[in-house]
Amino acid sequence: MSTPSFRNWQSVQDEVLRRINTREWTPGDLIPTEAELAVEFGCARATVNRALREIAKTGILDRKRKAGTRVARNPATKATLNIPIIRQEIEDKGQKYNYSLLNRSIETPPPNITTSMQIPVGSKLLHLIALHTADDRPFAYEDRWINLDAVPSAKNTSFETVSANEWLLMNIPYTGGEISFCATTATEPEAIALDCPFDSALFLTDRLTWNGADAITKLRLVFAPGYQLRTSF
Amino acid sequence: MSTPSFRNWQSVQDEVLRRINTREWTPGDLIPTEAELAVEFGCARATVNRALREIAKTGILDRKRKAGTRVARNPATKATLNIPIIRQEIEDKGQKYNYSLLNRSIETPPPNITTSMQIPVGSKLLHLIALHTADDRPFAYEDRWINLDAVPSAKNTSFETVSANEWLLMNIPYTGGEISFCATTATEPEAIALDCPFDSALFLTDRLTWNGADAITKLRLVFAPGYQLRTSF
DNA sequence: CAGTGGTCTAGACCACAGG
DNA sequence: CTGTGGTCTAGACCACTGG
Numbered sequence: 001m002s003t004p005s006f007r008n009w010q011s012v013q014d015e016v017l018r019r020i021n022t023r024e025w026t027p028g029d030l031i032p033t034e035a036e037l038a039v040e041f042g043c044a045r046a047t048v049n050r051a052l053r054e055i056a057k058t059g060i061l062d063r064k065r066k067a068g069t070r071v072a073r074n075p076a077t078k079a080t081l082n083i084p085i086i087r088q089e090i091e092d093k094g095q096k097y098n099y100s101l102l103n104r105s106i107e108t109p110p111p112n113i114t115t116s117m118q119i120p121v122g123s124k125l126l127h128l129i130a131l132h133t134a135d136d137r138p139f140a141y142e143d144r145w146i147n148l149d150a151v152p153s154a155k156n157t158s159f160e161t162v163s164a165n166e167w168l169l170m171n172i173p174y175t176g177g178e179i180s181f182c183a184t185t186a187t188e189p190e191a192i193a194l195d196c197p198f199d200s201a202l203f204l205t206d207r208l209t210w211n212g213a214d215a216i217t218k219l220r221l222v223f224a225p226g227y228q229l230r231t232s233f
Numbered sequence: 234m235s236t237p238s239f240r241n242w243q244s245v246q247d248e249v250l251r252r253i254n255t256r257e258w259t260p261g262d263l264i265p266t267e268a269e270l271a272v273e274f275g276c277a278r279a280t281v282n283r284a285l286r287e288i289a290k291t292g293i294l295d296r297k298r299k300a301g302t303r304v305a306r307n308p309a310t311k312a313t314l315n316i317p318i319i320r321q322e323i324e325d326k327g328q329k330y331n332y333s334l335l336n337r338s339i340e341t342p343p344p345n346i347t348t349s350m351q352i353p354v355g356s357k358l359l360h361l362i363a364l365h366t367a368d369d370r371p372f373a374y375e376d377r378w379i380n381l382d383a384v385p386s387a388k389n390t391s392f393e394t395v396s397a398n399e400w401l402l403m404n405i406p407y408t409g410g411e412i413s414f415c416a417t418t419a420t421e422p423e424a425i426a427l428d429c430p431f432d433s434a435l436f437l438t439d440r441l442t443w444n445g446a447d448a449i450t451k452l453r454l455v456f457a458p459g460y461q462l463r464t465s466f
Numbered sequence: 467c468a469g470t471g472g473t474c475t476a477g478a479c480c481a482c483a484g485g
Numbered sequence: 486c487t488g489t490g491g492t493c494t495a496g497a498c499c500a501c502t503g504g
Contacts, residue, residue, distance in 0.1 A: 008473070021406035021444075033489065044475045049490075065482045066489045074402070077316040079412055081464070084309040169307070173254040179312055180463040183416035183434040201434035203416040230413040231314070241492070266470065277494045282471075298471045298501045472500075481491075 006041040012051035015041070020060065020071055027073045031061075034069075079233035083179070085165055086132045086140060086221075095134040099163045102193065103129035106148070106155075113145050116208060117215035123147075126154050128164050131193050138194040140227075143220040150214040164217070168209075174216055177209040181229065186222070194224045203227045239274040245284035248274070253293065253304055260306045264294075267302075312466035316412070318398055319365045319373060319454075328367040332396045335426065336362040339388075342378050349441060350380060350448035359387050361397050364426050371427040373460075376453040383447040397450070401442075407449055410442040414462065419455070427457045436460045 006012045016037075019025045031037075034052065038045040052069055055061045059075045090097040107127045114121055126146040132139045144164055146154050151172055159167065168174075184204045191198045205221040239245045249270075252258045264270075267285065271278040285302055288294045292308045323330040340360045347354055359379040365372045377397055379387050384405055392400065401407075417437045424431045438454040 021408075023406075027403070035489090044477095045490095046476090046492090047474065049492090050473085053491085063490065064484095065491075066484050066487080068489065074318060074321065076318070076321070077410075079314045079316060081312045081314055082309050083312060083466070085307060088307065088309070170260070173256075175254075176466060177310075178463065178465045180461050181414060181436070182459075182461045183436040185432075185434045199418075199432045201416040201418045203414070226415075228413050228415045230411065232411045233316070233409060268470085277496095278471095279473090279495090280493065282473090283492085286472085296471065297503090299469055299503050301470060467504090469503090470501090472498105474498080475496085476494100478494080479492085482489085484488085485486090 006043055006047075008043075009047045009050040009054070012037070012041055012043065012048055013055060016051060016055060017060070025071050027071045027075075029071050030068050031071065077233055079231045081229070081231050085169065086163070087166065090132070090134040090139060093134070096136065098133045098136065099130060099161075100133075101128065101130050101158075101160050103127070104159060109145050113218055117145070117147060117218050119147060119149075119215060123149070128159055129189075130159070130163060132163070138196075138224045140224065141190050141193045141222045143222075145218045147215050147217065150211060150216050168217060172211065172216060174209045174211045177207060179208075180206045182206075184222070190222050194222065196225050200225050203229070239276055239280075241276075242280045242283040242287070245270070245274055245276065245281055246288060249284060249288060250293070258304050260304045260308075262304050263301050264304065310466055312464045314462070314464050318402065319396070320399065323365070323367040323372060326367070329369065331366045331369065332363060332394075333366075334361065334363050334391075334393050336360070337392060339381070346378050346451055350378070350451050352380060352382075352448060357381065361392055362422075363392070363396060365396070371429075371457045373457065374423050374426045374455045376455075378451045380448050380450065383444060383449050401450060405444065405449060407442045407444045410440060412441075413439045415439075417455070423455050427455065429458050433458050436462070 006015055025031050032040070034045045034048045037048045041048065052061060052063065056063045059078055060072055061069055062072050063069045087097045105127050106124050108122060109125050109127070111121070113125070114123065126148055128142070128144045128146065130142045132142065146164065148155055153171065157167060182204050183201055186194065186196060186198055186200050186202050188198065190202070191200065202225065203223045207219040207221070209216040239248055258264050265273070267278045267281045270281045274281065285294060285296065289296045292311055293305055294302055295305050296302045320330045338360050339357050341355060342358050342360070344354070346358070347356065359381055361375070361377045361379065363375045365375065379397065381388055386404065390400060415437050416434055419427065419429060419431055419433050419435050421431065423435070424433065435458065436456045440452040440454070442449040
């Protein structure tokens with residue numbers, strides 16, 4: 001068998017994936033070492049390393065020093081979600097975006113907010129409620145708390161024309177966060193703002209953003225009926 | 234300012250992210266070239282390349298040949314979703330998993346299935362309906378179509394003890410797929426199987442899996458009330 | 467056309483963990 | 486202790502694309 005030449009890491013990656021898909025290497029198998037593959041493929045070890053590293057990141061391969069590289073037994077599918085600014089999400093669909101602030105106040109938040117944001121009980125946070133619309137129809141209802149200790153400049157911002165969504169992204173750095181999705185029925189203010197029946201099934205996003213150890217903002221986004229979150233893997 | 238030495242790509246990455254977070258480099262800015270940074274950091278260009286490449290993958294940097302590297306203006310947050318086998322998802326929570334097949338038949342699917350799977354109208358597919366339970370309580374209701382042309386061996390599999398979920402993963406390679414999430418109200422059979430009211434808001438996952446150009450399976454998963462999908466970024 | 471990122475190479479050293 | 490992956494280096498060539 002004349003081995004064709006694999007001169008770049010992508011072709012090496014393709015070949016490795018082919019061998020996995022054709023069961024030439026089956027789940028649980030130890031595959032040859034980088035050095036061996038480099039010889040076989042006629043390329044440098046760094047090239048093989050790059051290819052295998054990228055595959056390992058998808059979970060299809062498990063790599064351990066000394067133990068070698070194995071085909072994973074139960075590769076949990078991984079998909080990458082894009083979480084755009086709402087305005088962009090709407091404008092990308094060719095629709096007209098609009099934003100309106102329904103409420104702005106500084107309050108003591110309910111306990112579930114303080115605990116998830118890890119903030120002293122009794123702290124006051126900026127509480128914003130807003131509605132995002134697409135082509136003048138309700139799109140998403142936003143209920144947000146902002147940590148004024150971490151974002152003092154929010155105190156002097158009205159958020160009447162610029163959504164907190166965009167303002168925070170443009171002005172406040174963050175290092176990470178958590179996000180969760182679920183289905184819920186509308187609360188009364190949500191049903192009114194989104195102009196849908198009280199018992200509608202709505203898609204809900206809950207988001208918490210951190211800058212280092214400081215909670216920046218906690219956000220509850222309820223989408224109008226029909227919303228879908230999509231991605232591919 | 235005495236520049237400390239950055240001898241590995243992770244420390245270079247940290248330093249670059251620090252400069253972005255501190256607004257030393259602001260969104261839209263062109264940052265120095267790899268070669269310049271390599272000199273400044275006292276490391277090889279490949280090291281800088283690795284660091285910048287990884288950052289670019291998160292969307293925080295935009296890189297273009299000749300144009301250079303810029304701090305992205307609207308970095309859409311990216312989160313990685315783990316889509317485990319349902320059994321693992323349940324067992325990871327320390328609960329007892331059970332699976333039962335409610336229906337198995339070979340049918341002509343409704344048109345929305347044939348179109349999304351890009352299959353000739355009138356083709357017959359294997360149709361499975363199953364219930365996954367956690368600690369003997371309904372967890373998810375599965376409605377699945379399997380393309381027998383792409384997976385002929387499914388015809389001889391009962392799917393009574395092994396869920397299609399696991400059987401397919403263990404036996405059939407795939408190259409990619411699409412997934413979407415939304416909220417829905419229960420259909421009658423779903424409400425009965427999941428033992429919840431008809432108007433419950435349920436979390437729904439729709440999944441389509443491909444092997445090259447062949448659709449393998451299309452799956453509608455409806456979760457019992459309270460289900461949450463979580464991740465971090 | 468020329469500047470920038472993208473990649474490959476050959477060799478080297480290191481870190482980790484299996485036996 | 487030794488084999489394996491993880492990474493760094495210096496140099497080179499290539500590919501794309503902006504001007």
